[in-house]
Amino acid sequence: MSKSHQDRMAAKKAFMDEKIAKATEERGVLILLKGDGKGKSSSAFGTMARSVGHGKKCAVIQFIKGRSETGEYKLFKDHPLIDWHVMGHGFTWETQDKAQDIAAAEKAWSKAEELLRDEQYDMLVFDEMSYMFKYGYLDVAPVVEALQKRPAMQNVIITGRTMDTALQEIADTISIVKCERHAFRLGVKAQKGIEY
Numbered sequence: 178m179s180k181s182h183q184d185r186m187a188a189k190k191a192f193m194d195e196k197i198a199k200a201t202e203e204r205g206v207l208i209l210l211k212g213d214g215k216g217k218s219s220s221a222f223g224t225m226a227r228s229v230g231h232g233k234k235c236a237v238i239q240f241i242k243g244r245s246e247t248g249e250y251k252l253f254k255d256h257p258l259i260d261w262h263v264m265g266h267g268f269t270w271e272t273q274d275k276a277q278d279i280a281a282a283e284k285a286w287s288k289a290e291e292l293l294r295d296e297q298y299d300m301l302v303f304d305e306m307s308y309m310f311k312y313g314y315l316d317v318a319p320v321v322e323a324l325q326k327r328p329a330m331q332n333v334i335i336t337g338r339t340m341d342t343a344l345q346e347i348a349d350t351i352s353i354v355k356c357e358r359h360a361f362r363l364g365v366k367a368q369k370g371i372e373y
Contacts, residue, residue, distance in 0.1 A: 205299075205331040206349035207324060209340050211307065214354035215372075217336040221302045222249045224334060229258050233299035236292050240285050241265040241305040247373045262288055265305070282314035289323075296328040307337025307344070317341045 208224070210217040225235050235258060253259045264285035265278075286309070292301050309315040321343050324333060335344065345351060361367060 204329050205327070205333070207344075207347060208332070208334045208350045208352070209307075209344060209348045210334060210336045210352050210354065211338060211340045212352075212354040212356070213338055214356035215359060216354050217338075218249070218304050220352070220354070221304060221334045221336050222253070225253075225259070225300055225302055228300045228332070229256065232258070234258050234297050235300040235302070236260040236262070236298050237302045237304060238262045238264055238285050238289050238292070238306070239304045240282060240309055248370055264288065278312070279314045282309045285309075286315055286320070290319075293323045293327045293331070293333075296331070298328075298331060300332045300334070303333065303335045305337050306335045307340050310341040310344075311337075311339055317343045320344070321347060 208221075210220050222237075225237070228235055237253070237259065239262065250261060250263065254261050262285070265281055285306075289301070289303055289306075292298055306320075310317045310320075324344075324347060327333065340348075340351070361372075367373065
């Protein structure tokens with residue numbers, strides 16, 4: 178190993194050690210996963226799997242997906258540390274019933290609000306919740322308030338293509354999943370284990 182490489186790595190280690198030493202606050206975080214690319218929900222469920230691996234109690238609310246045959250549901254539905262709630266009826270272009278979609282959103286939010294008050298949950302995943310604000314099915318203000326009042330160590334992940342500004346203002350981490358190419362646009366049919 179060259180001396181210059183050793184010097185660079187020693188400087189990098191000192192820099193990182195200083196940053197780690199300054200991160201002393203212990204609390205739950207709000208993570209927003211947004212963008213037009215594939216993988217937002219997959220990222221959320223991967224993070225949840227990591228949490229479960231450490232013995233943490235988790236819950237999922239799916240605000241749009243109304244199907245129970247997705248791979249993630251089949252994998253996690255019987256896990257003792259995960260409560261899974263499929264609350265939607267499917268995508269809006271499938272349901273074509275705005276009143277039904279609003280009622281489903283309100284029911285899902287009622288469940289989410291309950292979970293946000295429950296200290297036993299270490300992580301909550303609100304999958305595709307952001308669409309509820311985009312379509313005007315839910316008001317964002319009570320959601321922001323409930324997120325700010327949740328138990329101190331509770332982590333929350335919200336997924337969806339776009340995120341309301343009010344959510345972004347209180348988020349701790351925001352990641353953007355960008356689409357450069359998607360197989361569906363190339364005419365490849367959605368398949369089990371990839372899209373659902």
